[in-house]
Amino acid sequence: MATKTAIKPTKTAKPDYPRIAVPPPGPKAQKIIALDKEYTSPSYIKEYGLVMAGGKGAMVEDVDGNRYIDWMAGIAVSATGYNHPAVVKAVQEQAGKFLHICGTDFYYEPMAKLCQKLAQLAPGGAKEKWRVFLSNSGAEAVEGAVKLARCHTGRSRLIAFDGAFHGRTYAALTLTQSKVKYKEGFGPFLPDVYHLPYDYPYAGIDGIAAAQRLFEREVSPREIAAVFIEPFQGEGGYVMPRPEFLKAWRKICDDNGILLIFDEIQTGVGRTGKMWAADYFGVTPDVLLTAKGLGSGLPIGAILAKERVMTWKQGTHGTTFGGNPVGCAAALATLALVEGELCENARKMGERLIAGLRKLSQKFACIGDVRGVGLMIGVEFVKDRATKEPAGELTHELELRAFSKGLLLLSCGKSVIRVAPPLVLNAYDVDTGLSILEECLRELTA
Numbered sequence: 001m002a003t004k005t006a007i008k009p010t011k012t013a014k015p016d017y018p019r020i021a022v023p024p025p026g027p028k029a030q031k032i033i034a035l036d037k038e039y040t041s042p043s044y045i046k047e048y049g050l051v052m053a054g055g056k057g058a059m060v061e062d063v064d065g066n067r068y069i070d071w072m073a074g075i076a077v078s079a080t081g082y083n084h085p086a087v088v089k090a091v092q093e094q095a096g097k098f099l100h101i102c103g104t105d106f107y108y109e110p111m112a113k114l115c116q117k118l119a120q121l122a123p124g125g126a127k128e129k130w131r132v133f134l135s136n137s138g139a140e141a142v143e144g145a146v147k148l149a150r151c152h153t154g155r156s157r158l159i160a161f162d163g164a165f166h167g168r169t170y171a172a173l174t175l176t177q178s179k180v181k182y183k184e185g186f187g188p189f190l191p192d193v194y195h196l197p198y199d200y201p202y203a204g205i206d207g208i209a210a211a212q213r214l215f216e217r218e219v220s221p222r223e224i225a226a227v228f229i230e231p232f233q234g235e236g237g238y239v240m241p242r243p244e245f246l247k248a249w250r251k252i253c254d255d256n257g258i259l260l261i262f263d264e265i266q267t268g269v270g271r272t273g274k275m276w277a278a279d280y281f282g283v284t285p286d287v288l289l290t291a292k293g294l295g296s297g298l299p300i301g302a303i304l305a306k307e308r309v310m311t312w313k314q315g316t317h318g319t320t321f322g323g324n325p326v327g328c329a330a331a332l333a334t335l336a337l338v339e340g341e342l343c344e345n346a347r348k349m350g351e352r353l354i355a356g357l358r359k360l361s362q363k364f365a366c367i368g369d370v371r372g373v374g375l376m377i378g379v380e381f382v383k384d385r386a387t388k389e390p391a392g393e394l395t396h397e398l399e400l401r402a403f404s405k406g407l408l409l410l411s412c413g414k415s416v417i418r419v420a421p422p423l424v425l426n427a428y429d430v431d432t433g434l435s436i437l438e439e440c441l442r443e444l445t446a
């Protein structure tokens with residue numbers, strides 16, 4: 001007769017992070033920072049002295065053995081964490097077969113499959129057929145979209161928004177309007193680009209009214225090729241517009257033959273808890289741009305366009321490395337994870353984070369606004385809640401203090417912490433990060 005043996009509950013070990021063994025940047029980090037400073041371009045920003053050695057999930061380890069909770073994912077990139085086994089396996093398998101052949105001129109299965117997958121995932125369900133062009137980066141996708149818009153419509157003029165960030169190459173930089181230092185000394189830029197106020201409810205800025213003024217006084221909407229919109233503004237300050245703003249632009253575009261282009265380079269691939277922010281807002285663009293999280297850190301981006309819009313002719317646009325087979329393999333593995341479990345996790349963890357941050361905002365008057373959806377959350381810091389004057393210095397000090405205590409943060413806009421962790425973030429990472437944040441705020445506002 002089988003005897004019953006009591007099953008002892010297995011104790012789950014407490015995570016061994018955050019852990020600050022030596023104040024960062026420690027001695028090994030300092031050596032690498034000194035070498036970097038000696039030889040790298042002075043244009044890099046280098047927010048603070050994090051020198052990465054490894055990571056797992058939403059944990060980052062530095063070269064001195066310090067461990068951090070990561071709330072920034074290398075600027076909203078590492079969607080599946082730093083070395084998800086499924087992504088690493090896909091990359092290793094592909095790397096063992098071949099690294100390159102050039103998708104502009106030849107064929108390979110990972111490219112065809114990734115384009116099929118992205119076309120099937122395009123917003124708006126299966127209502128229309130989409131096609132896909134693969135790039136190396138976000139900026140390259142933006143450049144391609146500008147060319148596609150001009151080529152398809154036969155018009156040259158473009159609209160973008162205050163606070164926009166679309167990249168650093170020339171067309172992308174012309175559309176970018178977030179910080180003057182990105183543009184100072186680099187002109188002339190593309191002609192015929194108009195910037196309008198972005199819808200910014202906390203700042204009281206109505207982005208819909210501004211469009212009417214432009215079309216009444218300055219340019220006919222019939223001459224506009226495309227409108228580039230981040231459906232949730234990233235670098236400009238994690239600004240979440242009213243859904244009506246995006247709906248209004250959909251209507252203007254429909255009425256005037258303008259292409260509505262969503263730059264989802266930061267918002268896409270599950271970050272908002274849906275595959276695309278377009279799905280969250282219920283507005284379908286004509287063209288959608290993705291990069292950042294798509295390859296879990298491998299450089300790959302894409303232009304998704306409705307088939308009736310992607311009308312450029314053979315040979316008119318291409319790229320040597322875009323859609324690299326290893327990047328495609330990483331993207332296919334990433335999309336499977338995001339579709340399968342990570343969208344859902346982003347939604348759940350996002351709700352937990354927003355609730356925790358709103359509680360903190362009741363304790364600390366320097367938090368003016370908490371806004372967001374999924375794991376794309378902006379925390380705006382102000383000197384005074386009545387005037388909403390940005391508290392830029394405090395935001396930067398908060399980043400540094402959190403770093404010294406084992407939490408990685410990243411700012412954007414004038415005084416906003418952008419919370420954009422890997423989508424694999426768990427409840428421990430949320431709760432522990434919140435308590436570190438609270439401790440920092442208590443010390444900074446004492």
Ligand SMILES: Cc1ncc(COP(=O)(O)O)c(C=O)c1O
Nearest residue numbers: 137138139165166167234265266
């Ligand atoms: C919304 C958006 N568009 C475009 C880009 C440019 O992408 P990349 O740096 O890959 O060129 C970025 C990068 O931060 C972005 O956030």
